[in-house]
Amino acid sequence: MTTHTSISLQGSIRILISVFALTLPFSATAGEEIEETLSIPEDGLVAVENLAGSVEFVAWDRAEVQIRGEAGDTVEDVEIGSTASGVTVRIINRSGERQIDGTDLYLRVPEAASIEAETVSADISVSGSHGKAISLRTVSGDLQVDASPQRIELKSVSGDVEFEGSVPRSAIETVSGEIVVVGAHDEIAASTVSGDLSLEAGEVRRGRFEVVSGDLVMSLAVAEDGRLNCDSMSGDVRLSLPAGQQGNFVAQSLSGDIHSDFGKSSQVSNGPGVILEHQEGQGGAKIRAETFSGDVSIRRQ
Numbered sequence: 001m002t003t004h005t006s007i008s009l010q011g012s013i014r015i016l017i018s019v020f021a022l023t024l025p026f027s028a029t030a031g032e033e034i035e036e037t038l039s040i041p042e043d044g045l046v047a048v049e050n051l052a053g054s055v056e057f058v059a060w061d062r063a064e065v066q067i068r069g070e071a072g073d074t075v076e077d078v079e080i081g082s083t084a085s086g087v088t089v090r091i092i093n094r095s096g097e098r099q100i101d102g103t104d105l106y107l108r109v110p111e112a113a114s115i116e117a118e119t120v121s122a123d124i125s126v127s128g129s130h131g132k133a134i135s136l137r138t139v140s141g142d143l144q145v146d147a148s149p150q151r152i153e154l155k156s157v158s159g160d161v162e163f164e165g166s167v168p169r170s171a172i173e174t175v176s177g178e179i180v181v182v183g184a185h186d187e188i189a190a191s192t193v194s195g196d197l198s199l200e201a202g203e204v205r206r207g208r209f210e211v212v213s214g215d216l217v218m219s220l221a222v223a224e225d226g227r228l229n230c231d232s233m234s235g236d237v238r239l240s241l242p243a244g245q246q247g248n249f250v251a252q253s254l255s256g257d258i259h260s261d262f263g264k265s266s267q268v269s270n271g272p273g274v275i276l277e278h279q280e281g282q283g284g285a286k287i288r289a290e291t292f293s294g295d296v297s298i299r300r301q
Contacts (some may be wrong), residue, residue, distance in 0.1 A: 028078040034069040034105070038082045043131060045086035045118040046109045051093055053102025055119060059111040059147070060127030066108040072101035086113070114149075123159070142177070157265040160195070166202075178214075196235070204228060211235055215294070218300065220249060222285040229288050236294040239287075243300040246283025251276040 006187070028034055043065045048055050054074060059259045065087045071078050071168050080092040091103045100123060109115065114131045117124050119138045126134055129147040136143050142159040145152065151169040154161050160177040163170070168186035172179055178195040179187070185202035191210040199209070203221035207228045208215055215232065219240040222228050226247075230237050237258070254273035258265035264277025289296050
């Protein structure tokens with residue numbers, strides 16, 4: 001009985017040591033070089049928090065995460081932790097600092113890894129990834145992604161957002177920046193308050209695009225059962241569709257014109273503005289474009 005208890009205790013100790021080794025963080029302070037390489041599952045999660053500076057992710061063909069950089073002068077601690085499911089990096093600055101010295105981080109990550117990053121004034125870029133998800137958030141930084149994940153979520157308050165690659169599910173938002181998207185398809189939602197939105201997409205099944213004081217410029221195809229909604233308050237909506245696009249078209253402008261290769265517009269009978277309502281072929285797609293003080297253009301490619 002005593003022998004069995006001893007073996008069980010030794011096994012528990014080994015397990016605790018193993019867990020501790022996985023979670024024990026790398027640490028660095030102001031001005032120190034950051035250089036760490038950790039093993040990670042090929043489809044693990046890499047998560048980064050960095051207040052200021054920059055964060056750059058570059059995919060490679062190894063099941064490892066390599067983190068390089070130099071801690072800014074206001075950094076209190078750099079925490080790099082590893083678990084069985086991924087790696088976390090946190091840049092902690094000293095409290096009470098009036099001006100934060102940025103930390104530039106460069107990370108090599110597995111191609112199939114998911115990526116999460118959150119900053120305040122740091123730019124974030126991702127290239128080469130084709131993992132499950134990419135989620136990037138910043139306040140005043142720019143976001144730039146050249147990748148082909150299964151899902152993206154990109155949010156900035158006062159920065160520009162650019163995506164190029166292939167992704168079937170995307171949600172993109174900025175308040176006072178521009179959005180440029182090339183290669184998205186299937187389900188897309190994008191909005192900006194005071195910037196332009198430009199899109200070159202594949203076939204879209206669900207698309208919602210909103211701009212308050214900018215232009216919407218889009219080239220895409222709408223699936224047979226798809227839904228496309230385009231709204232601008234004080235800008236133009238310019239939509240380019242395949243020559244054979246079928247579906248139900250509805251467009252309206254309160255103080256602008258409508259130019260369409262899919263049906264003709266007419267004056268609203270009981271109010272200001274012009275409207276277009278048209279059924280093209282037998283397709284069930286529903287395509288709607290509306291602006292308050294701009295023009296609507298719907299053209300065949």
